[in-house]
Every structure is written in structure tokens, then in C-alpha cells.
Amino acid sequence: MTPASDNLKTSTFELKSAVDFVVVGGGGAGAVVAKELSTAGFQVVVLEQGPYLHPDEFVHDELRFKDPSNPLGREVLTNDHALQPNTFRRSANEKAARQPTICYGRCIGGGTVHFTANYWRFHEIDFIERSRWGPIAGSGFSDWPITYADLEPYYTKAEWELGISGQAGASPFDPPRSKPYPLPPMPVKSSGVLLERGARKLGWHPFPAPLAILSHPYHGRSGCQHCGFCEWFGCEWGAKSSSLATVIPLAEATGRCEIRPNSYVRRISTDKQGRVDGVIYFDAGRREQFQKAKAVVLCANGAETPRLLLLSQSSLFPQGLANSSGLVGKYLMFDTSASARGTFEHPLNDYKSVQVTRIVHDFYDSDSKRGFYGGGGIDARFDVYPIGFALTSLPHGAPRWGTAFKRALALNFNRTMVVLCHATALPVESNSITLDPEVRDDWGEPAMRVTYQCAPDDLKNLTFFSARALELLDAAGAVEKWAGPVESPTDSVHLMGTCRMGNDSNNSVVDKYHRAHDVPNLFIIDGSSFVTSGRNQPTCTIQALAYRAADHIARKAKSGGIATPL
């Protein structure tokens, strides 16, 4: 592969002359949009607050990269709470306190650089679940303004352009697809074999996990070398299909796309007619800059996107930009999961290779017989590294130091696996991103305030999945098994719903092509567009939405300009 920072042919644009598009955020969505629009002939500047990293920097150093089990890691790939704090509270009655809650990729490639690379399409039901299930009190449960069929061609495009490994038709629950996966699934690991054995015994239907990791060389990139450092790490081989390894080089190769890292956007600027005319940002030296633009595409993730719209408040947009509905920042949906761990008689050596190789979708759909709304998917994985394992993952009740601790450590590192269940999160209006009235970031801008308490059905669903995880470990022959706590999440890496998509401008922020209802030349494409959470594996759908929106924006811009209604 071509190392990212060796692409010195990158074009540069003047700040004062309006480029066709500024894309805010160079992650999973923004990089796709930048590649699509620059390929279609438009000038594009991507402003990304994080650095432009080279694959050589992706080393196997657990103390260097931050993951939740590592109290000393540094935020190389994700947002740094020392510089960009958020506050958290469970309800509007509480005073929010500083507490790391929001985690997102903060580098070129965004979260796709460090993600596990589970790459699940939504199912048909995800888009029409409100019609099928009915209303749920206390929630904003709604259908999407698009269907699975609308998005299917773009799922296929994402899978083939980025490089996804999987096996079409292996799951009886899979939605229809126009093409198989471009690459066969990854070789099964012991955790996958054990999931398969347990699931079959229970009458479930396990199948190979679709992953954004190359099982074989593809488009000039190396296939996976099974080093095991995927989740929370970048791939030094370029085998993870991050947007850094895939669409960023394609965007730069057009000669019409400038990637501008270390550029922290603080405000989207509007003219007297209420149209976007550019973006104000801090450069690497914290100097304020203004990039003029004919249109802006906001892809800053489900937490920073609404924050930036609220920060862009003005006399024309007193509630924040694109917020006449009052819904910017609301209906936040978090990564909602239940887990259990188990140990086995023989070594799994599951620290090798990709984290996940087999999954189960038997409980994907809601079922009224369970007595509550909710569904999810189950995977088997090992996603801790040696230090994190010793600090967080020994069997319940294991000694914490001394000879017996050492023995438990030696015995279990290679014999442990995790069953992780990814579950629905209902959209609740009070769950939100707002601006904190007191706390500021290191640049002096108001910090984000997060309010989150999951819906009662979400907790019932997690309890259900926690029981399934234990049942699966039991059926797989675990020697010991123990479940993680079932509770409302207080942190999240999946950030959804805060600028929801809809046909009615009174109860949504963007239309079905991601244009802000209130601002004709502002588009918003990332997890914030989600109406429902799917089963909390959002990246595939975020990228399919980005391909679809970019296709539409490019066609409309060519045929009549983007400042007029599409």
C-alpha cells in the first residue's frame, strides 16, 4: 500500500476562495464523502481535528494506545478528555460532572482506524420497525424515511470499494443482497469454533462474521497477518479497511481533495440569507482560520456534530444552526451491550488474529413473546491485551495478587473468551448532547454535556442477552463463566441519533438525502442521522449512508447547484 503521508501530491486550496465543499471530519463518513465528491469533479477540503498518521506509527504497544482497560494509555487515536472534556448526568435534574463519556476516533480515518471492524448491514426490519412494532411510550421510536432497498446498492458499493470479508447466504437472517462479499471470511478462531458448537447445540444459526479486514490481498493492499492488534489499534499492514487505508488515498489521487489534519472546527458560518458560507477552525498552532466554501458536509460524529451545530448559533439561528425543530442533539443513542466471559479446558490462544470470527443473529428481531421491545446480535471475541487482561478479566473472585493471582493469570490468558451482545438502544428525547454552561475545552469553547439514561425496555433486553451469553458459554463447554453487569451505559463509542433523518422538518433535522431542512447547502452525514440504533454495529450503515448521500449531492450539484432545493 502507499503510506498515507507519502501522498505528497495532495492539492492545496486557498482559504479565501470558496471551495465546492468543506467536509468537517475525516472519519468513516467524511472520507467516503470526500472521495465521492472529489471523484465526481468537485474541489473538496477535509478538515479533521486529529492527526494524519502513518501506518508505521501503529505499533503493538499496549501502554501507548488507550483502551478502556488501560489507565495509563494515551489518546493517540481517540479524543483526549484532558483537552476536550465532556460532562455527564443521568437526567436533566442532575448537575453534570466531568467524566469521560464520549469516545470517538480523532485522526484521519476516525473510528475506522481503531474499530474491531465488525461490519454488519442493517436488516430490512431496522428501517420499518416502528410500523411493525407500534409506538413505545417515552420514546421517539420512528421509521426511517428510507428503506433497506434504498440503501442496498450502497451497502454493496461500500463492501466492494472498502474490502469486506464475509460469506453471503451463511445466515438465514441476512437481508437480501445484490452481490456476495468481495472476500471470503477470515479463518475461524477457537472462540468462533466454541460459539459455533454452543450455538448449534442450542438450535441457533452461527455464521462467519462480516469484517472490514482483508482475508486476502485486495486492491493492492496486504491481507491480514493475524497479529491480533485490531481493536483499539491501527493496522500497520493496512489490512483493516479503515477509510485511512481505502478512500483517503483515492480522494487524494483525484488531485481535487485536500486533507487538512489538526484543524479543529469551532463554527459553521452563515451569510445573511441563512446559507452556509464557510467554516471557522483552529489550525495546528491554534490560530483561527476561515475556509470559504459553497457547501458544507458535516461528518463529525454523533456527539461533535450536534455540538458544532449548537456552537454555530447566530441571530438567524438562535437555537443553533439547522435546529428549528429543536432536535439537534436529542435522541442520542449509545452503544448498549451485555457480555459474559468464560474459560475453557484447552488453550484458545485467542489473542491471535482478528477479534471476532463468528456471530449469531437469531435474536436480531424483537419478539413480543419476550415481553419487551429489543433485539441484538451476539459475537464471540477476545478483545483485551495482556495488561488489560490482568487488570480486568480474570474470573470473578480470582485473587488480585500473590501466588494464586499469578497462577490464575498464567492459566487463563489463553483460555478465556468473551461473548458480547450488541443490543438495541431506544431513542429517548431527553438523552442528549447539549453545551455545558460552565466547562470549556482547551480552546475555550463550551464542552459537551451528555445526558443519558437508557429506556426500561433496553435494560430488560440487556438482561435477556446476558442470560443468552451465559447459556451459550455453558453449551460451548465453559469451565467457568460469569456475566458482566447489566446497567445503563455511562460511556459510548457508538454515537447515534442526534440529528435524525426524516421527511417532516418539525420532527427531524435532515431530509432523506441528509440535507439540513433549514439550510439548503448544509449536509449532515454520520451516526447522528440514525433514526433507530440498529443492533449497535453502526459503521457499515454510516458508510453506506455516506455513499448514498454523496451520490445524490454530486448529481444534484452538477445539474443545478446545491444552493437550491434538491
Next chain:
Amino acid sequence: MAAQIIPTDGTAGAREAGVVYFIDRALTTFDRERQSVYNQGLPLLQSRTGEMFPGSATFSSLHSDQQIQLLTAIESADFFEVVRMHTIMGFLSDPEYGGNRDGVGWKLIGFEQKASFRPPFGYYDAEERR
């Protein structure tokens, strides 16, 4: 303390891994903020030694079972928690940080640091291939 948290028995422990060198380095580089925990904790450790075992001046002069008795008495203190965390890190982090000498920590748990592996990876996937 580190040598009690991960003792040397039939296999290498914190002592052979050079955990104390890791801790020295951590406290003067990337974990400077925790110096104060040690500055307050070490004198307390010595005074507890004197209280629990009159006549013994230093923790290191105690017999192993006395050390275990003392550490059990303070295992819920912040100081113990931080030393435990640093010991684990010094035992299992990349040897370039000064601990985990010759990869003895990784050897104990069965972790191989390699850029590339080939299947089969473990017992059960190997069994499935047969």
C-alpha cells in the same frame, strides 16, 4: 511489594521482570502524577512495618509471610492499588519500558509478540481442521 504481588516461584516473577525499573521510569516520565502516591505511601509502609512487627525497620527486611500479612492489611489502600497496577504493567508491557525483561511476563501467560501468525491459532480451531 512488587515481588509479593507477582512472586517468584517455579517461574519468573516481578523481580526477574525488573518491575522496579519500570516503576522508576514510569514515575519520572509518563506517569509523573503518581509520584505523590509513592511519596506518601512508602513512609506509611515503613511505619506500618514498625507497628505490626516491632523491631523491624524496613518492609524489605520482613520475612515473606510477614510481608504478605502486612500487604493484606493495606490491600484496599490507594497506594497498594497503584503499586499493583504498576507491577502488572511492568510485568506485561513492552520490554522497551524497562520491565518484562526477556519477555518473562509474556512467557508466563503464553503471549507471543509477533507481527504475523498463521492458523490454526488454538486447540479448538486446530481440532476443527482435523
